[in-house]
Amino acid sequence: MYAQMVKTDGKGIKPDAEMTPEERRFQARIDAGEKIEPKEWMPDAYRQTLIRQIGQHAHSEIVGQLPEGNWITRAPTLERKAILLAKVQDEAGHGLYLYCAAETLGVSRDELTEALLSGKMKYSSIFNYPTLTWADIGAVGWLVDGAAIMNQVPLQRTSYGPYSRAMIRICKEESFHQRQGYDIMMKMAQGTPEQKRMAQDALDRFWYPSLMMFGPSDKDSVHSAQSMAWKIKINTNDELRQKFVDQTVPQAEYLGLSIPDPDLSWNEDKGGYDFSQPDWSEFFAVLKGNGPCNRDRIEARQQAWDDGRWFRDGLSAHATKAQARRAASKVAAE
Amino acid sequence: MSSEWPLWEVFIRGQHGLNHRHVGSLHAPDAELAIRHARDVYTRRNEGVSIWVVRSADISASSPSEKGPLFEPSNDKVYRHPTFYDIPDDVGHM
Ligand SMILES: [Fe+2]
Numbered sequence A: 001m002y003a004q005m006v007k008t009d010g011k012g013i014k015p016d017a018e019m020t021p022e023e024r025r026f027q028a029r030i031d032a033g034e035k036i037e038p039k040e041w042m043p044d045a046y047r048q049t050l051i052r053q054i055g056q057h058a059h060s061e062i063v064g065q066l067p068e069g070n071w072i073t074r075a076p077t078l079e080r081k082a083i084l085l086a087k088v089q090d091e092a093g094h095g096l097y098l099y100c101a102a103e104t105l106g107v108s109r110d111e112l113t114e115a116l117l118s119g120k121m122k123y124s125s126i127f128n129y130p131t132l133t134w135a136d137i138g139a140v141g142w143l144v145d146g147a148a149i150m151n152q153v154p155l156q157r158t159s160y161g162p163y164s165r166a167m168i169r170i171c172k173e174e175s176f177h178q179r180q181g182y183d184i185m186m187k188m189a190q191g192t193p194e195q196k197r198m199a200q201d202a203l204d205r206f207w208y209p210s211l212m213m214f215g216p217s218d219k220d221s222v223h224s225a226q227s228m229a230w231k232i233k234i235n236t237n238d239e240l241r242q243k244f245v246d247q248t249v250p251q252a253e254y255l256g257l258s259i260p261d262p263d264l265s266w267n268e269d270k271g272g273y274d275f276s277q278p279d280w281s282e283f284f285a286v287l288k289g290n291g292p293c294n295r296d297r298i299e300a301r302q303q304a305w306d307d308g309r310w311f312r313d314g315l316s317a318h319a320t321k322a323q324a325r326r327a328a329s330k331v332a333a334e
Numbered sequence B: 001m002s003s004e005w006p007l008w009e010v011f012i013r014g015q016h017g018l019n020h021r022h023v024g025s026l027h028a029p030d031a032e033l034a035i036r037h038a039r040d041v042y043t044r045r046n047e048g049v050s051i052w053v054v055r056s057a058d059i060s061a062s063s064p065s066e067k068g069p070l071f072e073p074s075n076d077k078v079y080r081h082p083t084f085y086d087i088p089d090d091v092g093h094m
């Protein structure tokens, strides 16, 4: 998922007896399926956890443009290029919807940007892997957007109104992303032996990082228990990962590609696949900043932020002057 | 200087002649650019035929604590709904 390992402030769910009347009323509203709106009372820990979660989600959408942006100038046809541009532009939009949702909680856009650039806030580990061939663009759409959809669909029902509405907009746009990725994979898998090798290689490299997107098992996490009680997390990480594997394996079979997991097998009893866990030490290293592309990603964001400064300031100056001019001409006319 | 662009609320009228509807917000230096940004952010798939933008700071909103006094009075006025009245079937559609 795009928000991995979001910590709540508390030590888990407060027993009912320890809640203040306000907290109890708040929890009752959530249990009744009501949406919480920006100006309403909410526990501070709910607010802070949401800022972290939505902020991390927004950063992921924005940084997630970089691995795909890498191929816009080299897309194999004009049509593929137009599609990829539209897809990357959607991701920018997703980032903006989510930043706006986070801002309703009292954090400013600049604070969020600065927290990303300083490394104080994270983005999904997946975007620290490189896109080496055109087949990677197919694998990213198919697997990465596919995993994101798994996570985002249930979040449409999240308790915080602005977050839920952003998710609804995003989900409407995501299925195009996954389908265009699978479409690229089909083309490659049905192509020359060399193209098919590229498709298999892309799957080999993106399979485990995609499984990592859901985060490590959180069935015993106090943070996740609290987030689930607040309905800002709907499923456990393992549930979503299982769903993702069950959905993806037949899709890989259709392509004639093999999942790089010798222990993958159908388990009749549970009605799902058994599969190998990714290397969690790699996951933690990537989160810490030691993935293949962490430094490049933040450098690119920092450069965009710095290079854009004169432009942002120039437009602000223009707006201020134009307003002064309008005010002056109004006075002159009176 | 580097201060944030102000926040704007965006309202879009869809294809079918319905009211402008709030769709979200964005940052822009002035109204003209707010409309252009709204075009890019909120109408990439034919969502609208008209855009309104208004500075978020210029919106006055009812406060959540007034929910009761503002909206409860309409709860007990069931006679405002057509289903309050029993019209015999023989009368036909009304
Ligand atoms: Fe997205």
Ligand SMILES: [Fe+2]
Residues within 6 Å of the ligand: A091, A145, A148, A174, A177
């Ligand atoms: Fe996407």
